[in-house]
Amino acid sequence: MRIVLGVGGGIAAYKVASLLRLFTEAGHNVTVIPTEASTRFVGSATWEALSGNPVSNSVFDDVHQVNHVRLGHEADLVVVAPATADLLAKAATGQAGDLLTNTLLMAHGPVLFAPAMHTEMWQHAATRANVETLRGRGAAVLEPATGRLTGADSGPGRLPEPEAIFAAAMALVEGRQDFQLPLAGRTITISAGGTREPLDPVRFLGNRSSGKQGVALAVAARNAGANVRLLAAHMEVPPPAGVEVVQVETALQLREAALAAAADSDVVIMSAAVADFRPAEVSDTKIKKRDDRTDPVITLVRNPDILLELVELRNSTVQVEGHQLIVGFAAETGDSDGDVLAHAEAKLQRKGCDLLVVNHVGTDKVFGQDTTSVVILARSGSEPQEASGTKTEVSAAIISRIAFELNAVSPRA
Template structure:
């Protein structure tokens, strides 16, 4: 692909120890066909040198407003970009961006850019939680920037907490989704808190066995990633998944249906929308064996008595912990898909129900899906076979439409 045909990305790098991780983000952007121009701050160059950025991007690295003045870099770089992503974004960079300062090339680029802008903050927990940073982040989001929530983990020194730069692969996914939506794809979930459940619950039978299902969590994770790219604050309740945490999502890990119910109801208290994509077990063993159930020669095993698990979707739909909250359910069916889906939609009382046909080689564990989104208002939106993130975007389109009608 000719360089002029490639999406143009500006990678801003500010002066934090996580600057080295931006090298991996740069590699992913260039290898996936993007023309990347790196704009590091003077402090960033104390962590990663200019030759590294030039070698990985294949582009010259301009570090100051006085370099290559004839090309007017402080204006042109931002004007020509399809996306600007700042990773890591320090507290200082967020503050200068929020207040419209233009004292270096990166802040000039942010002021001249008319394309989507993504910030991936990285700093110590105290800095992230300081009222000044909180207000600066709110300002940037209100103006249409996507500010990705930092991850929780090891920071510099011995400190651990929220403020760690999300993994570059996950930041790349946010950038990819933002670019796919284009300049017109404003962050229409900005200022919204959404809750997504994903994966499949497991109901213990004894210390080594459980009753479970085949759900991988991929659809729920796709919903979380697309919501982050659309500007939402995302709580992801993950049941027994083996997937990387989506950048920008607060991940709550659970095991059983009872644990999932507790986590979802807690997170839903201030949520604008709840999407129940997890496969929640309908039943659990009535009794839990404290020791492994042994096989006895010549004797059949005792029947396993089951009891009902709480119906989390129906409970959410009935109680609506927040007025105007939009509740979305999923229905995995093996036959009479639409008929069963319509019956479940009426029974559960949710606003939207995503109905798909499942099986051992369909949907579960796959990166693709095919579904119909049924609405309590009688709407019916078929989603053709394709990536799960495409279905996720259609679900959020329907959620946004209902939130906008409040």
């Protein structure tokens, strides 16, 4: 596929190098057209090296090829990132002062703008009008992410992560309606991995969780445009790029991090495998075998119920229950008292979370595996939803369901 990648004059231009890499590694032929202002942030040599194509922003270069007409006419897709307030205004009013704006006027295929600017600029009536004008003409304009901006400010206006822009671009080309990034502007906190409860300086109580499901959820949420915070306990896989990572070890540390993170989260997903119990006492020295062959006695105490606390905190701090979506995970096995779903239904009612993702676990099931099968239960009483496949595929289904539930309860203005 032939892609024109327009680069606007914002500090987020440096992130577009990663987007270019995603396009080229997927086998697409990319021509980069930086604005003159953008070359103050990232030089043309970088774009030429990464794309393998010559770079220009002037209509007077290679005049014999009539680039200001040819590039837009031949492009299967045009992506503009970062789309600054200035660039959106020029595109909305049909200006043609450089190669990029000429190309936008000639584009026959889909056009995707990924805005990035200060919050007040994004929310200004002039910018909002320009965005609506572009959307009215058929262009796709993503909602910016919410997060840290230039300097100390934070708010909507941050460039979505390159992976999210790439996913939106591919969806747009394929004619799918999910290119709009359903979680743009949302903040999602996800716990992942397994907690470890120390017995002494060298031993701990742990579990078989690899963190693969939590990481896959973080990737899916990031690709849906969300601002993702990953509370990472012990994991066998690295955290993904483009997410905030908070390292924890014990259930008590995870509780502290989760309660703090919930304060500004639209969604909290508790996918970590949290130890139900911890040793009542932790030895300062290694517990050794005794000469009299006496076996040590280890007393366990309950860990706090983090999911239940999150629900209680949510319900006590919002005026209308449901402004924050809380998702729990249940790793269940059947027994003489009931099957997996029976235990899960009871847990859903007991915890009070909005969604419960149920795994049937065992020695060779779920933990550490690359595939999984889940059932999503809803406190609203809607029909259970099944999802199976790789953890990436299942995570995409879970995030899609979360986006649906979240926007139904608390739509964005």
